[in-house]
Amino acid sequence: MTSYKLNNLNLSKFEGQVSIPKYNRSNIKTGIVHVGIGGFHRAHQAFYTDKLLHDESIKDWGVCGVALLDFDTKIYNTLKEQDGLYTLIVKELDGTLTKSIIGSITEYMFAPENPLQVIEKMASPEVKIISLTITEGGYNYDEATGTFNFKNPLIQHDLKNPKAPKTIFGYLTQAFKLRKERGLKGCTVQSCDNVQGNGHVTKNMLLSYVNSAEPELVAWIEANVSFPNSMVDRITPATSQSDISNLLESSGIDDAWPVVCEPFNQWVIEDDFIAGRPAWETVGAQFVKDVVPYEKMKLSLLNAGHSVLGVLGALIGYATIDEVANNPDLATFLRTYMDNEVTPVLGDLEGVDLENYKESLLQRFGNIYIKDQIDRICSESSAKFPIFVLPTVNAQLKQNGTIEFAAFVVAAWAIYSLGVNEAGEELVVKDAMQNLLAEKAKAAKSNPKVFLEIESVFGKLKDSKQFVDSYTAAYKNITENGVAKCVLDMNANVLKEN
Structure with missing residues (x-):
């Protein structure tokens, strides 16, 4: 089978082999900045958003994926080379594979390379949601005290170098500072991590940091930013070399980093979005009062x-x-x-x-x-x-x-x-x-x-x-x-x- 590198230019060549985005990706505006573009985000939130974008009347909810850490160089380079496209491989219980190319990540940024670019994107008026998959440890929460861990060397760095942060707290603080200074509206910060009360934890940890870094910003965040809780569920193992090889041999798709996952998916979200939100409920998410x-x-x-x-x-x-x-x-x-x-x-x-x-x-x-x-x-x-x-x-x-x-x-x-x-x-x-x-x-x-x-x-x-x-x-x-x-x-x- 003839193979082609996965990118915008070759996308139409895969039609008939796998499901591909039917919407015009160049017309999609970025409404979501997502920090942490690993396998889970791409099997979950980006998957739901891709399904939503197949409604051609929806053009405001593209995703800008942000690679936050030096460790994320490979995934950033992969998405950059593939125009944000990747293949989602669902491994069904009977062994069959359901394959689709996901197109909802329309922009991608590498934070360590250009922190100010990421801060500006987060502060952009068209961005209504900043979402996170930064792992449980990324919330900098001390289990013993129930408080923010200011001893973390990365937090100390951000306090001393506000324009070149290394943690999500430094980035959010500077982005919200710009929004306030420019008279812009706030937005929603949406955690998609396995943390109980993830919205509450995100808010409490961020405000703890802001109270030390930019105390005059606390009241603005409390009035202009919402932090909905959510529950996310889809088992997403690490992609193996055999997954990459099998995709190439069976479908002719040369994808450097496809995502594999189970068929089950669930997303339960508290309906608290201060600047509007996508209609994810039309593609399988549940919006509830209490998560x-x-x-x-x-x-x-x-x-x-x-x-x-x-x-x-x-x-x-x-x-x-x-x-x-x-x-x-x-x-x-x-x-x-x-x-x-x-x-x-x-x-x-x-x-x-x-x-x-x-x-x-x-x-x-x-x-x-x-x-x-x-x-x-x-x-x-x-x-x-x-x-x-x-x-x-x-x-x-x-x-x-x-x-x-x-x-x-x-x-x-x-x-x-x-x-x-x-x-x-x-x-x-x-x-x-x-x-x-x-x-x-x-x-x-x-x-x-x-x-x-x-x-x-x-x-x-x-x-x-x-x-x-x-x-x-x-x-x-x-x-x-x-x-x-x-x-x-x-x-x-x-x-x-x-």
Whole structure:
């Protein structure tokens, strides 16, 4: 099959092979600046927006993708070379591939190369939404204090170099300062990250920074900027070389960085957009008054479930999440954790079939065609555990409930942080707190409780005798018997009790 480089010039050549944008991309104005143009954004918000733009009456909601970090050079260069186009490959449960070329990213910028250009774009009157996928750690939130972390060297840099920021807080502050000085309207800042109350957190963290950097701007932001909460859901594993090769061979599309994802997608959004918004509800998004029940369910079940399978699977020696989910003992462990520890603290979920949701998660995790890498799932666990797992622990402790399975997972994470699995093979630990985690993990070999002393992750959990006792027993059990044997025994004990 003849192959062509994916770009505007060659777009029509792929018609008939895959779905392509039917709208005139050159007529689309930028209404959204999105920071963090990785796989998830391109499988989710950009996907919804692309569907919307097929209504030819809609011309104001193109996306300007911003690569914020030096690390993002490759994705920026790829999108630049491909005119913002990329292929979305949906891996269906039966193994078939649904392929479409997405065209909603009509501009792209590399922030480290030209910070002022990005600030100007964010301040542009045509931009109504600045959206974010900056990962859980990008919000600079200290779990121990519940406050903004001003000790972060990047934050210190932004305070000293306001015109050349490195964090989202520095960029937003300068953009809003320009809007205020120019008498322009404000806009919406929309988090699309897995953070509970992500809109509230974004607002609180930004205002904390602004109060120090540009205190006279606080009142303007409070009056002119909205921060809707949202819940996002679509499993999007890292793209592999085989995904790129298969796309080239099967469809003739030479795409340097396609995105692969599962068929499931969900986006629940609080309808609070101060400067207007796209009609995403016409293409499958849900607008609601209160996102909290949906996001709490998703973070505590899907995201926590990923972490549970990831950490336990890594220690045993698995490479992908589907391998772990298709181990019946580990699937039973996860289901018991969801039923006995998470479900009792979720609260009212009116209109949600919780049993069906939990069952669907096991099926989604077990999709053998997704091949979600465990090292991706376990990356930045120091930012994920406080959001996905520990709220369940703290809620259960308040009502004197059971925390045995969660404590086991935390103990497994402490052992994982040593960087070696049970077969003695090296683990790839990717974490902003990697050095501290390794230091505490080594000390935990003689005193497991030491790992819980990382207050920015665990808060005051080390002061709970119930949790510490359960965690310490689990740590000892894992080191003596291994994860698989422990899981088998824990499942058997639950079966006896029932």
